[in-house]
Amino acid sequence: MLYDLIVVGGGPAGLAAANSAYEKGLRSILIVERDKELGGILNQCIHNGFGLHRFKEELTGPEYAHRFIEMLKDTSVQVMCDTMVLTVTENKEVHVINTEKGYQVLQAKAVVLAMGCRERTRGAIAIPGARPAGVFTAGSAQRYLNMEGYMVGKRVVILGSGDIGLIMARRMTLEGAKVLACVEVMPYSGGLMRNIVQCLQDYDIPLYLSHTVTDIQQKDGRLSHITVSKVGDDRLPIPGTEMEFDCDTLLLSVGLIPENELTRGAGIDMDMRTNGAIVYENMETSIPGVFACGNVVHVHDLVDYVSQESEKAGAAAADFVLHPKENEHALRLQNGFGISYTVPQQVRVPRIEKSLEVFFRVRQVFGESVISVKDGENLICSFKREYMAPGEMQQIKLPRVLLDKVSGAALTISVKEA
Amino acid sequence: MKELVCIVCPKGCRLHVDEENGYLVTGNSCLRGAEYGKNEILNPTRVLTSTVKMEGGLYRRCPVKTNKAIPKGKLFDVMQALNAVTLSAPVTVGQVVIENVCGTGADVIATKAL
Numbered sequence: 001m002l003y004d005l006i007v008v009g010g011g012p013a014g015l016a017a018a019n020s021a022y023e024k025g026l027r028s029i030l031i032v033e034r035d036k037e038l039g040g041i042l043n044q045c046i047h048n049g050f051g052l053h054r055f056k057e058e059l060t061g062p063e064y065a066h067r068f069i070e071m072l073k074d075t076s077v078q079v080m081c082d083t084m085v086l087t088v089t090e091n092k093e094v095h096v097i098n099t100e101k102g103y104q105v106l107q108a109k110a111v112v113l114a115m116g117c118r119e120r121t122r123g124a125i126a127i128p129g130a131r132p133a134g135v136f137t138a139g140s141a142q143r144y145l146n147m148e149g150y151m152v153g154k155r156v157v158i159l160g161s162g163d164i165g166l167i168m169a170r171r172m173t174l175e176g177a178k179v180l181a182c183v184e185v186m187p188y189s190g191g192l193m194r195n196i197v198q199c200l201q202d203y204d205i206p207l208y209l210s211h212t213v214t215d216i217q218q219k220d221g222r223l224s225h226i227t228v229s230k231v232g233d234d235r236l237p238i239p240g241t242e243m244e245f246d247c248d249t250l251l252l253s254v255g256l257i258p259e260n261e262l263t264r265g266a267g268i269d270m271d272m273r274t275n276g277a278i279v280y281e282n283m284e285t286s287i288p289g290v291f292a293c294g295n296v297v298h299v300h301d302l303v304d305y306v307s308q309e310s311e312k313a314g315a316a317a318a319d320f321v322l323h324p325k326e327n328e329h330a331l332r333l334q335n336g337f338g339i340s341y342t343v344p345q346q347v348r349v350p351r352i353e354k355s356l357e358v359f360f361r362v363r364q365v366f367g368e369s370v371i372s373v374k375d376g377e378n379l380i381c382s383f384k385r386e387y388m389a390p391g392e393m394q395q396i397k398l399p400r401v402l403l404d405k406v407s408g409a410a411l412t413i414s415v416k417e418a
Numbered sequence: 419m420k421e422l423v424c425i426v427c428p429k430g431c432r433l434h435v436d437e438e439n440g441y442l443v444t445g446n447s448c449l450r451g452a453e454y455g456k457n458e459i460l461n462p463t464r465v466l467t468s469t470v471k472m473e474g475g476l477y478r479r480c481p482v483k484t485n486k487a488i489p490k491g492k493l494f495d496v497m498q499a500l501n502a503v504t505l506s507a508p509v510t511v512g513q514v515v516i517e518n519v520c521g522t523g524a525d526v527i528a529t530k531a532l
Contacts (some may be wrong), residue, residue, distance in 0.1 A: 036476060037476060043530070046467050046468070046469060046481035046483075046529065047467045048465050048467055048483060049428065052427045052428070058465070060467055060481060060483055060529040061481075062481050062511075062529045062530035063511060063529045063530075066511050066530065066531065145469075145479075146469055146479060146481065147477045147478075147479055148477065148478060148479070149469075149471070149472075149477070149478035149479045174466075174468060174493065174494070174497050175468075175497070176497075192428050192430060193423045193430030194423065194424070194425040194426075194427075194428060194430050196423070197422075197423045197425050198425045198464065202464070202490065301428065302428055392430075
């Protein structure tokens with residue numbers, strides 16, 4: 001089968017990309033999704049707070065997904081659920097497998113990679129101690145509770161203050177569990193301030209910053225106690241600061257990893273800092289006609305931004321098929337002081353219409369500060385911020401007129417505290 | 419003067435609410451923040467999201483929410499009321515699950531088609 005566009009993944013990124021490619025004139029589009037239905041992780045995120053930017057109203061995850069799934073209804077976009085993509089090749093062959101038709105090789109003119117991300121596990125952060133039942137990643141507990149209908153524990157400690165951990169602290173409390181503490185190794189929370197307020201403070205759940213889990217004990221195969229210790233500036237536990245928690249469940253919210261096995265398999269150039277593909281201004285990867293968007297490129301805080309970025313990727317995929325272009329020379333975006341990464345990493349200035357949106361994260365908490373964009377020693381433009389933290393993704397817009405004046409091969413973005 | 423973090427949107431504005439000056443809110447970047455700041459002192463409310471038991475659907479739980487914010491003190495009463503509900507497929511988005519739940523004036527509605 002030959003398709004104009006194959007979208008790998010039917011979560012928020014894939015849905016927005018397929019919709020926007022259709023709007024731009026592509027008709028032969030296929031979404032391949034491994035779960036039983038479209039919507040991806042939004043289906044288990046039953047809390048609200050989605051769509052404030054995109055729809056100017058506060059939706060729950062399933063409602064946000066529903067809006068995009070409804071948009072597909074009047075289109076010719078085809079959907080293959082319960083189907084796993086095994087390989088994407090450099091020539092845009094997509095190898096898929098499902099129980100109905102077995103192994104198939106599909107051919108696409110363009111591909112959008114929208115596989116999202118997965119959670120870091122206990123193994124990734126090497127917590128010492130026993131290996132009993134009762135240790136879950138926060139997202140798996142969320143799926144058990146909100147979709148499958150299983151309560152995972154009664155007395156809970158949460159390690160990591162990322163948004164999923166905070167949301168699960170509230171969720172488990174509402175369902176009758178006692179959440180004893182949320183423990184964070186960094187001196188600041190990894191989640192949004194609003195979630196600290198409405199998920200922890202609302203329910204008097206203590207947040208221990210600069211603390212981590214240093215031991216797990218078990219009784220009859222189930223978690224029975226954990227030990228939490230304070231950590232120093234080096235993030236190593238300080239002897240003598242141990243606290244014992246009598247609990248049956250430990251939820252881990254210790255970060256997300258973009259799910260890029262297919263991307264690497266295709267031989268696409270990767271960014272070590274984002275763990276995602278290096279992308280151009282239109283979300284194109286190092287293979288022409290293969291695009292990537294959403295959490296598979298870099299982990300976003302808000303699904304609204306995932307949709308925005310993925311619409312860009314979908315439109316660019318349509319453009320690639322309908323109006324092929326020569327590849328222009330690209331400018332690199334470099335991370336200066338205080339910046340941990342930028343997306344995109346490369347920019348073809350002639351392809352920018354009005355302005356270039358750059359997403360980035362900072363390395364540490366900054367108070368009042370200035371973000372500067374420099375071409376060598378020349379300041380191109382600067383932006384003021386009241387407050388920035390690594391947990392909150394930043395966005396700046398660089399006007400095309402300023403980019404046209406750049407003479408060097410790279411732009412450097414950096415932060416300076418005022 | 420009370421200090422609050424606004425939870426209306428992910429921006430997280432740091433609000434100051436002056437209780438002695440007609441609950442004047444400063445530090446907000448939109449009108450909804452001003453409203454939140456005042457309400458949070460006088461009558462804090464939250465939208466509740468949860469799930470109810472589901473029969474004949476793709477999954478065993480159907481996600482629901484209150485269609486407006488309810489007093490914080492009523493959250494656990496509503497959770498209890500939800501325990502008594504079982505839905506049967508098909509369920510549509512926006513379908514009313516419980517009308518005027520616990521006398522709050524808010525309806526509990528389904529948030530997913532199952």
